[in-house]
Structure formats: C-alpha cells, structure tokens
Amino acid sequence: MLRLIGFDGDDTLWHSEDYYRQANDSFAAIVGRYVDLADAEVHATMLATERRNLALFGYGAKGMTLSMVETAIAITDGRIAVADIHRLVELGKSVLQHPVELLPGIREAVTAVAAEYPVVLITKGDLFHQEKKVEQSGLAELFGRIEIVSEKNPATYRRVLAEFELPPEQFAMVGNSLRSDIEPVLRLGGWGVHMPYHVTWSHELDHGLGADDAQRMLTVDAPVGIVAAVAELAARAQG
Amino acid sequence: MLRLIGFDGDDTLWHSEDYYRQANDSFAAIVGRYVDLADAEVHATMLATERRNLALFGYGAKGMTLSMVETAIAITDGRIAVADIHRLVELGKSVLQHPVELLPGIREAVTAVAAEYPVVLITKGDLFHQEKKVEQSGLAELFGRIEIVSEKNPATYRRVLAEFELPPEQFAMVGNSLRSDIEPVLRLGGWGVHMPYHVTWSHELDHGLGADDAQRMLTVDAPVGIVAAVAELAARAQG
Numbered sequence: 001m002l003r004l005i006g007f008d009g010d011d012t013l014w015h016s017e018d019y020y021r022q023a024n025d026s027f028a029a030i031v032g033r034y035v036d037l038a039d040a041e042v043h044a045t046m047l048a049t050e051r052r053n054l055a056l057f058g059y060g061a062k063g064m065t066l067s068m069v070e071t072a073i074a075i076t077d078g079r080i081a082v083a084d085i086h087r088l089v090e091l092g093k094s095v096l097q098h099p100v101e102l103l104p105g106i107r108e109a110v111t112a113v114a115a116e117y118p119v120v121l122i123t124k125g126d127l128f129h130q131e132k133k134v135e136q137s138g139l140a141e142l143f144g145r146i147e148i149v150s151e152k153n154p155a156t157y158r159r160v161l162a163e164f165e166l167p168p169e170q171f172a173m174v175g176n177s178l179r180s181d182i183e184p185v186l187r188l189g190g191w192g193v194h195m196p197y198h199v200t201w202s203h204e205l206d207h208g209l210g211a212d213d214a215q216r217m218l219t220v221d222a223p224v225g226i227v228a229a230v231a232e233l234a235a236r237a238q239g
Numbered sequence: 240m241l242r243l244i245g246f247d248g249d250d251t252l253w254h255s256e257d258y259y260r261q262a263n264d265s266f267a268a269i270v271g272r273y274v275d276l277a278d279a280e281v282h283a284t285m286l287a288t289e290r291r292n293l294a295l296f297g298y299g300a301k302g303m304t305l306s307m308v309e310t311a312i313a314i315t316d317g318r319i320a321v322a323d324i325h326r327l328v329e330l331g332k333s334v335l336q337h338p339v340e341l342l343p344g345i346r347e348a349v350t351a352v353a354a355e356y357p358v359v360l361i362t363k364g365d366l367f368h369q370e371k372k373v374e375q376s377g378l379a380e381l382f383g384r385i386e387i388v389s390e391k392n393p394a395t396y397r398r399v400l401a402e403f404e405l406p407p408e409q410f411a412m413v414g415n416s417l418r419s420d421i422e423p424v425l426r427l428g429g430w431g432v433h434m435p436y437h438v439t440w441s442h443e444l445d446h447g448l449g450a451d452d453a454q455r456m457l458t459v460d461a462p463v464g465i466v467a468a469v470a471e472l473a474a475r476a477q478g
Contacts, residue, residue: 056335058367062301069308070328078321085324086312089305096295127366128297128389145402150367163384 002191002234004166005113007143008175009123009130011197013106014137019098020064021199023091027068030084034076042075049074054203058150060126065092096129100136105223107139112227113174114142121146122160122173124180152180154187161188172233174226176200179207182217191237192217193229241430241473243405244352246382247414248362248369250436252345253376258337259303260438262330266307269323273315281314288313293442297389299365304331335368339375344462346378351466352413353381360385361399361412363419391419393426400427411472413465415439418446421456430476431456432468 010016028037035042049071057063068088072080113119121143123130130148134140149156161168172191175181177200182192186209194217209217215236218229249255267276274281288310296302307327311319352358360382362369369387373379388395400407411430414420416439421431425448433456448456454475457468 056332057301058365060367062296062305063367065305066301066328066331069324073321073325073328078325080321082312082317082319082321082324085308085321086317089309089312092305093295126297127387128299128302131389148366150370 001170002117002172002230002237003170004120004161004164004172005117005230006120006122006160006171006173006175006185007110008173008177008181009121009133010125011176012174012181012195013102013110013121013139014133015101015103017197017199017201019095020061020201023061023064023068023095026091027072027088030087031072031075031080034079045075046071058126059124060129061092061095062126062129064095065089068092100133102137102139103223109223109226110139110142113230117230118144120144120160120164122149122152122157123147124149124152152177152184154184157184157188157190161190169237172230172237174230177204178209179204183207183209183213186213186216190216191233193226193233194219195222195226240409241356241411241469241476242409243400243403243411244356244358244469245361245399245410245412245414245424246349246358247412247416247420248360248372249364250415251413251420251434252341252349252360252378253372254340254342256436256438256440258334259300259440262300262303262307262334265330266311266327269326270311270314270319273318284314285310297365298363299368300331300334301365301368303334304328307331339372341376341378342462348462348465349378349381352469356469357383359383359399359403361388361391361396362386363388363391391416391423393423396423396427396429400429408476411469411476413469416443417448418443422446422448422452425452425455429455430472432465432472433458434460434462434465 007013037043050067053063053067057066065088069085072085072088110119119142127148134146147160161171168188168190172193173181173185174193174195176195176197178194182194185192218232220226220229246252276282289306292302292306296305304327308324311327349358358381366387373385386399400410407427407429411432412420412424413432413434415434415436417433421433424431457471459465459468
C-alpha cells in the first residue's frame with residue numbers, strides 16, 4: 001500500500017537544466033576566445049576544477065558560478081579580461097533569476113495525485129534558490145511538506161521517511177533523475193516513477209539500476225502519465 | 240512548561256563570524272590597493288552591491304564571495320587584476336573550509352540541556368556548508384532534529400514548531416543574535432536565552448526588542464550559564 005508520494009523539483013515540476021546549459025554554452029563562448037576548449041589538457045583542467053569545487057560548494061547556481069570564475073582563470077592562465085569575469089558572474093545571476101516555468105500538465109498531475117495521497121516535495125540544491133523557486137511555482141500549497149536537501153542518497157530518503165514514520169515500501173518518488181530520484185528510493189525498498197527530462201546533467205547519468213529493478217519502477221513520457229503510473233505501482237505494492 | 244529547547248549554530252555552538260571578519264579584512268586589503276575605501280562614494284557602491292546581492296544570493300560564504308568579486312570589479316571600475324580576483328575566490332574557499340571550533344563549554348551545556356529536554360538545532364545559511372559544519376562539530380547526535388533554514392523570522396519558527404506540534408509558549412531558543420534567535424521567538428510567545436558573541440555582523444544588530452520583552456528572555460555570558468538560564472525560564476513558564 002502506498003501512503004506517501006514524493007516529487008522532485010528541478011526538471012520534474014519546473015524547467016531548470018536548460019538554464020544551466022545556456023550558462024555553460026555562454027561560458028564556453030567566453031573562454032573559447034582565449035583557449036581551445038577541445039584541447040585535451042584544457043578540458044581536463046576544467047573537469048578537475050569543477051569536480052573539486054562540487055565537493056566544496058555543493059550543487060546549485062552559486063557554486064557553479066564560483067567554479068566558472070575559477071576555471072576561467074585557471075584555463076586562461078589568468079589572461080581572461082576582468083570584464084569577462086564580470087560576465088561570468090552575470091551568467092550565474094541570470095540562472096538564479098530565471099523565471100520558474102512549470103512543465104506542461106504538472107500542476108494537474110500533482111493536484112490529482114494529492115487528491116489521493118499525501119505528497120511531499122523533495123528537491124536538491126541551494127536552499128535559498130530552491131525556496132524562491134518553490135514560492136514562485138505556485139505549487140507550494142499542494143505539498144504537505146517541502147524538503148530541500150543537499151544530496152539525494154539513501155541516507156537522505158531514510159531520514160525524510162523516518163520523519164514521516166513511514167516504511168520505504170509505502171513510498172514512491174516521481175522524478176527525472178535515475179541517480180537522485182529513483183535508484184536511492186528503490187535501494188531502500190520503495191517505488192519510482194521516472195519521467196526523463198529532455199536534457200540531463202552528465203553528473204546525473206551515473207546510476208546503478210538494473211533489470212532487477214524494473215518491477216519497482218515505471219517510466220512516463222510526460223506529467224499526464226504520472227497518475228496512472230502511481231496507480232499501477234500502488235496495485236503492485238498491494239499485491 | 241518548556242518542552243523543547245532550540246540552539247543556534249554559528250557563533251553559538253561554533254565560531255563563525257571571526258572567519259567572515261577575516262575575509263572582509265583581506266578583501267579590504269586587496270581592493271584598498273586600488274581605491275580609497277574611506278571614500279564615501281566607494282563605500283556607498285560597496286554597501287549597495289552587497290545589499291542587492293544578499294537578496295539574490297541569501298546568506299553564506301558562496302554568496303559573500305560572489306558579492307566580493309562583483310563589488311571589487313565595480314569599485315575599481317574593472318581595474319582590479321585577475322590575480323586579485325582569484326585571491327577573492329580563495330578567500331571565500333577558506334571561509335568554507337575553516338575548521339569547526341566549538342565555543343568552550345558548549346558541548347557540556349548542550350549535553351546537560353539535552354538530558355532534560357528534547358533539543359533541536361536551528362541554523363541559518365548555506366545548506367551544504369551548514370551540514371558539513373554540523374557533521375564536523377561532533378554535536379549532531381545530541382540533537383533530535385537539525386533544521387537548516389534560509390531566514391530566521393517568525394514564519395520559520397512557526398513552521399518548525401508546527402512540525403513538532405508544539406505551542407511557542409513551550410519553546411525556548413538559545414542563540415547569539417537578538418534579531419534571528421531571540422526576537423522572532425519572543426514575538427510568537429516563546430522564550431529566549433541570549434548569549435552575545437564577541438563580534439556581531441552589522442546585519443544582525445537590527446532588532447526591535449524592548450523593555451517589555453525582558454520577562455521572556457535572559458542573557459548569559461558564556462555556555463556555562465545556559466543550563467541555569469533554561470531552568471529559570473522553565474520556572475517562569477510554569478508560573
């Protein structure tokens with residue numbers, strides 16, 4: 001029996017990755033005037049800086065911006081113009097200020113699921129930015145609770161479910177990331193509705209789901225499929 | 240009757256503002272080689288940039304660092320060297336990486352309070368950074384719950400207390416900031432133990448407490464005074 005349905009935020013309720021992609025493209029255009037980004041050594045320096053900074057800054061636009069500034073200085077050996085560094089900061093601000101645009105049909109899907117189950121929003125990233133997005137989305141009142149977390153791993157879901165005093169077998173998570181939304185929940189014994197977004201951050205592509213997991217998850221193309229998928233998982237959980 | 244005691248994190252459990260002060264001093268030393276920071280116009284530009292960015296970035300070291308970079312570019316009219324911008328990014332990283340040093344006696348104080356009441360940690364700022372500090376503090380296991388919030392206002396405390404299903408009259412908060420830890424809790428009808436830190440961020444100095452509030456709060460010099468202060472407030476809450 002399912003007793004709680006979780007929804008992811010970025011790229012499940014509202015568009016997000018597109019804005020990061022645009023910022024990355026602009027970053028490449030700016031530093032591409034100084035260095036050849038196709039050069040293997042440049043690329044390696046860039047990846048190493050980003051990876052090191054992700055561990056220090058965590059997810060989100062502010063960390064990405066600081067990392068872009070540092071990476072740009074590193075790969076240009078300090079030759080980048082100050083005006084271009086200012087452009088990188090403005091890029092980060094534009095990601096923080098982008099309008100919150102809901103995926104078509106998601107409001108109706110969440111409303112329909114919320115009519116049958118308590119729903120919780122579990123979103124990852126920068127606390128301040130996520131709170132603003134939740135508020136601007138106009139969906140906040142549909143969710144009984146909103147959890148903003150720094151990482152979506154089994155420990156995080158275990159903590160959230162403990163606060164609801166709910167065994168994972170009674171929980172299903174809806175989201176676009178196999179790595180963050182589906183795999184950790186299945187590992188605990190829960191259920192997943194995967195709704196792929198049209199672009200996925202490379203970091204989120206890394207997951208360990210296999211054929212054995214098919215029974216506990218369903219994939220939908222768009223929000224309109226969520227209600228039926230939840231009902232199907234509820235039937236399986238019953239059986 | 241008191242039934243829950245909250246503790247603030249930064250400058251209540253562990254040192255924090257000192258590191259921000261040091262970063263600010265270093266920032267002033269770096270940009271001071273380009274402009275006269277005592278100049279009224281420079282100072283006004285700096286404050287305006289910081290205030291605008293606080294609304295966009297929220298609290299914390301990452302937002303502060305981005306703001307320092309932007310402010311430095313603005314007040315030097317872009318004359319700042321790229322190497323100095325890199326130094327500013329490194330300053331921000333040093334704040335994120337500083338060791339977590341507990342205030343003397345705070346572990347004993349939290350342990351003693353936790354022996355008599357459920358205790359919750361309510362800390363403001365960057366989610367990722369605060370989680371790391373909580374973990375490094377070694378105090379996490381003393382707290383039944385840890386709430387990391389983006390702003391400490393009456394609405395935040397109301398939400399947290401609602402999750403505990405507790406009326407504010409049964410809650411006391413221990414912290415160094417009158418603005419963030421004491422005033423909003425007193426406004427809801429709760430109780431406060433104010434433990435001033437030796438430095439206070441100017442932003443936190445702004446509060447609206449008056450003589451009428453004296454009955455619902457106590458001030459202590461150091462962690463060793465917390466247990467007695469909580470006991471005294473508990474007696475008042477009883478009466």
